[in-house]
Amino acid sequence: MISWRPSNSLILCWVALMVLLALTVTLAYQPLGALNFVVALAIATAKTALVMVIFMELGSRPGLVRAFAGAGFFWLMILLWLGLVDFVTRS
Amino acid sequence: MSEPGDIAAHLSSPKQRDEVLELGMWTFLSTEVLLFGGLIMTYMVYRHADPVSFAEAGRQTRIVIGTANTAVLLTSSFCVAAAIQAGQAGAARAVKALLAAAIILGTIFLGLKGVEYAGEYRDHLVPGIDFMQSGPHTQGVRLFFIFYFLATGLHAVHLLCGIVVLIIFLRCYRQIVCHPRYLAGLRTAGLYWHFIDVVWIFLYALIYLPGRSG
Amino acid sequence: MKNYLTEDYTLRSWFFTTDHKRIAILYFASLIFLFFIGGAAATLIRIELATPQADLVSSDTYNRLFTMHGIIMVWFFLIPSVPNTLGNFIVPLMIGARDLAFPRLNLASWYLFMLGAAITLLAIFMGGVDTGWTLYTPFSTLYSNSYVAVAAAGIFIAGFSSILTGLNFIVTIHKLRAPGLTWYRLPLFIWSLYATSIILVLATPVLAITLVLLAAERIFGIGVFDPRIGGDPLLFQHLFWFYSHPAVYIMILPGMGVVNELITCYSRKKIFGYKFVAWASLAIAAAGFLVWGHHMFVSGQSLTASLVFSFMSFVVAVPSAIKVFNWTATLHKGTLRFDAPMLYALGFIGLFTMGGLTGLFLACLAFDVYATDTYFVVAHFHYIMVGGMVTAYFGGLHYWWPKITGRMYSEYWARAAAILIFLGFNLTFFPQFILGAEGMPRRYHVYPPEFQVWNVLSSGGATILAAAYLLPLFYLGYSIFFGAKAPANPWGATGLEWQTPSPPPKFNFDRQPVVDSPPYDYEHAPEPQNV
Numbered sequence: 051m052i053s054w055r056p057s058n059s060l061i062l063c064w065v066a067l068m069v070l071l072a073l074t075v076t077l078a079y080q081p082l083g084a085l086n087f088v089v090a091l092a093i094a095t096a097k098t099a100l101v102m103v104i105f106m107e108l109g110s111r112p113g114l115v116r117a118f119a120g121a122g123f124f125w126l127m128i129l130l131w132l133g134l135v136d137f138v139t140r141s
Numbered sequence: 142m143s144e145p146g147d148i149a150a151h152l153s154s155p156k157q158r159d160e161v162l163e164l165g166m167w168t169f170l171s172t173e174v175l176l177f178g179g180l181i182m183t184y185m186v187y188r189h190a191d192p193v194s195f196a197e198a199g200r201q202t203r204i205v206i207g208t209a210n211t212a213v214l215l216t217s218s219f220c221v222a223a224a225i226q227a228g229q230a231g232a233a234r235a236v237k238a239l240l241a242a243a244i245i246l247g248t249i250f251l252g253l254k255g256v257e258y259a260g261e262y263r264d265h266l267v268p269g270i271d272f273m274q275s276g277p278h279t280q281g282v283r284l285f286f287i288f289y290f291l292a293t294g295l296h297a298v299h300l301l302c303g304i305v306v307l308i309i310f311l312r313c314y315r316q317i318v319c320h321p322r323y324l325a326g327l328r329t330a331g332l333y334w335h336f337i338d339v340v341w342i343f344l345y346a347l348i349y350l351p352g353r354s355g
Numbered sequence: 356m357k358n359y360l361t362e363d364y365t366l367r368s369w370f371f372t373t374d375h376k377r378i379a380i381l382y383f384a385s386l387i388f389l390f391f392i393g394g395a396a397a398t399l400i401r402i403e404l405a406t407p408q409a410d411l412v413s414s415d416t417y418n419r420l421f422t423m424h425g426i427i428m429v430w431f432f433l434i435p436s437v438p439n440t441l442g443n444f445i446v447p448l449m450i451g452a453r454d455l456a457f458p459r460l461n462l463a464s465w466y467l468f469m470l471g472a473a474i475t476l477l478a479i480f481m482g483g484v485d486t487g488w489t490l491y492t493p494f495s496t497l498y499s500n501s502y503v504a505v506a507a508a509g510i511f512i513a514g515f516s517s518i519l520t521g522l523n524f525i526v527t528i529h530k531l532r533a534p535g536l537t538w539y540r541l542p543l544f545i546w547s548l549y550a551t552s553i554i555l556v557l558a559t560p561v562l563a564i565t566l567v568l569l570a571a572e573r574i575f576g577i578g579v580f581d582p583r584i585g586g587d588p589l590l591f592q593h594l595f596w597f598y599s600h601p602a603v604y605i606m607i608l609p610g611m612g613v614v615n616e617l618i619t620c621y622s623r624k625k626i627f628g629y630k631f632v633a634w635a636s637l638a639i640a641a642a643g644f645l646v647w648g649h650h651m652f653v654s655g656q657s658l659t660a661s662l663v664f665s666f667m668s669f670v671v672a673v674p675s676a677i678k679v680f681n682w683t684a685t686l687h688k689g690t691l692r693f694d695a696p697m698l699y700a701l702g703f704i705g706l707f708t709m710g711g712l713t714g715l716f717l718a719c720l721a722f723d724v725y726a727t728d729t730y731f732v733v734a735h736f737h738y739i740m741v742g743g744m745v746t747a748y749f750g751g752l753h754y755w756w757p758k759i760t761g762r763m764y765s766e767y768w769a770r771a772a773a774i775l776i777f778l779g780f781n782l783t784f785f786p787q788f789i790l791g792a793e794g795m796p797r798r799y800h801v802y803p804p805e806f807q808v809w810n811v812l813s814s815g816g817a818t819i820l821a822a823a824y825l826l827p828l829f830y831l832g833y834s835i836f837f838g839a840k841a842p843a844n845p846w847g848a849t850g851l852e853w854q855t856p857s858p859p860p861k862f863n864f865d866r867q868p869v870v871d872s873p874p875y876d877y878e879h880a881p882e883p884q885n886v
Contacts, residue, residue, distance in 0.1 A: 060219060079353045105221075136660035137186050139657040150862075165522060171557060179563075183590060
């Protein structure tokens with residue numbers, strides 16, 4: 051009777067997430083100017099990608115499921131980008 | 142969960158059932174992205190209008206609690222993902238232990254959040270309830286904390302629902318061997334849980350990290 | 356032989372049903388009721404507007420009337436109309452399925468809708484809302500003395516009904532199609548509802564969070580839209596219109612879907628350019644998300660943003676124009692029959708085209724600066740919503756009536772009503788284009804006397820329209836009890852829904868249908884029957 055344990059990819063994913071968390075906190079305290087925000091969002095995106103591909107199993111699902119998964123984020127980008135055009139271009 | 146048969150009357154196969162549940166949950170998660178998205182839009186607009194105030198406000202958040210909570214939630218996601226793997230392998234007791242761990246971690250998150258909110262209340266940081274700030278950044282800090290309370294509050298409500306759902310699955314864990322519907326349902330619930338985690342990952346970056354290098 | 360109506364007569368079997376057909380009927384009954392409430396507000400508005408003075412109602416009451424009219428008609432009639440009545444009933448039949456993907460969610464949708472409607476009606480009967488259906492801040496948050504938060508709660512709850520409906524349709528259309536029913540064999544009604552569902556699912560949540568922000572500001576005074584403490588009222592407008600512009604496509608796409616079915620059936624011809632029409636539906640849904648700022652040209656939005664939105668508003672007209680062209684081309688050399696549903700479909704094409712073209716006028720920045728917030732805008736959107744959408748709804752209702760009820764209605768009265776609706780509609784709303792061009796502002800009930808002629812014509816037209824809308828209540832109601840029994844396929848139409856008895860049995864089909872022919876295969880379709 052084999053006792054079960056979580057797969058390596060799951061464990062590695064968790065480790066990577068913890069590393070990225072430590073990284074984002076550390077970098078937040080570095081004076082990078084406007085880049086601080088970009089870096090924070092980039093690391094958040096990387097963590098999200100890990101959660102979605104590994105934990106949510108998107109890595110092994112068909113294209114239709116991935117399209118559904120991406121749709122919300124794509125539409126959010128429309129709201130943010132097109133919406134911010136007004137605020138960013140006001141004189 | 143205790144009904145006979147593995148598929149509902151209107152469906153034609155277990156495969157169809159699984160696909161229907163998966164697509165349905167992803168569609169629902171897309172709606173959640175846009176629900177939180179409206180708040181993110183609010184944050185981006187006001188941050189752009191007054192980045193200095195947002196940095197000042199960010200410094201007043203409790204980064205230790207926030208970071209701990211992030212670690213807690215990421216670990217809980219690991220537990221849920223592992224529980225699903227255990228379920229597929231038929232390891233019923235591992236499913237029970239991992240679901241219990243996820244529930245406990247989720248509850249710890251809510252507990253820490255409560256501690257955090259209490260602290261912010263004492264510091265007069267709650268807009269609409271005796272919000273007080275000294276200095277030139279009052280307006281911007283106030284707008285930051287409107288976003289903070291609404292976004293984390295909405296997130297906490299979602300997390301609570303997730304905990305309730307996991308408790309329901311915990312109580313039925315014995316059925317993974319006898320009931321094919323259980324695993325399909327747990328997978329679907331898992332997607333929801335991981336999504337709550339994703340929302341938090343972004344909220345963490347937007348709330349706790351601004352202004353730290355200032 | 357039992358059908359879905361005669362399966363069980365208990366109240367419990369209706370209010371706890373998960374049968375998509377019964378849920379459609381529940382929605383249908385609720386919507387008739389709500390339509391008449393919204394219509395009552397319109398009646399009072401038009402009576403008041405027949406004279407230049409404020410002699411029927413006070414300014415405050417007038418504000419509450421047009422707000423109530425807008426809220427009820429948009430959220431509690433137009434948005435659910437085709438999707439939740441015809442869509443719920445027909446979609447599973449049309450794709451050869453036994454029900455929608457999530458039957459219990461479908462019932463939950465109806466209960467949420469009813470709860471939302473009840474709360475909104477409560478707000479109205481407690482005294483109403485005076486902000487306009489658009490709920491603009493800071494008036495709605497800081498100054499209005501009306502039940503804004505209550506109405507917002509009602510709309511919020513109804514929004515979840517919309518979201519669940521969209522979710523159900525999307526999953527159903529992807530996963531529950533009959534064997535052999537590939538995407539390009541689907542009737543275009545399905546493509547249209549799929550496109551509608553994308554909007555329902557992706558736009559409505561933004562409305563939900565906007566209403567939360569609105570209510571939070573109103574109740575707790577947090578100040579997120581308050582300019583005195585750094586808030587931006589335009590943020591509300593961006594968030595509101597990000598939903599509400601796509602919402603107008605939620606309202607019109609299902610109508611366009613119905614028109615596809617009517618035009619093909621009553622020309623006995625397949626649609627011209629099927630793939631173009633199918634993809635145009637998706638294009639409208641996608642592009643519809645990129646134009647919302649055209650409601651904000653004079654609000655203080657930046658010129659750059661206005662230019663972008665104006666350009667995109669021209670782009671979004673293209674797929675709609677493609678559809679109109681293709682419908683017209685379908686009619687060409689078809690064997691036309693002018694039954695009531697066809698009259699509605701033809702009316703739709705004409706009126707929607709007028710509404711759509713005037714939308715292009717409004718998309719021009721220079722013209723919009725002049726025409727915004729005038730009756731030109733009011734006429735434009737009523738041509739689309741009433742001349743287009745309500746007309747299409749009535750057309751679809753008549754077309755599928757034999758399938759839904761198992762009865763045939765009086766063709767004579769149906770044609771009379773269709774013609775009367777068309778005439779009444781034009782008399783009501785065409786003068787409003789003139790009024791708008793001459794400068795009469797919207798949401799005013801006092802106006803200079805030189806505008807009275809057009810207002811009287813409009814109110815006269817409204818009287819005819821109101822009578823015309825009442826007619827179907829009588830002859831359709833009559834048909835339920837005394838109409839001839841309907842055969843499975845009275846119109847000789849293509850489509851799986853016509854291959855099962857009228858009314859259908861509870862589980863729709865006795866055997867799983869299999870599809871191996873193209874859509875709108877009218878060369879091989881049965882002849883229409885004289886019933």
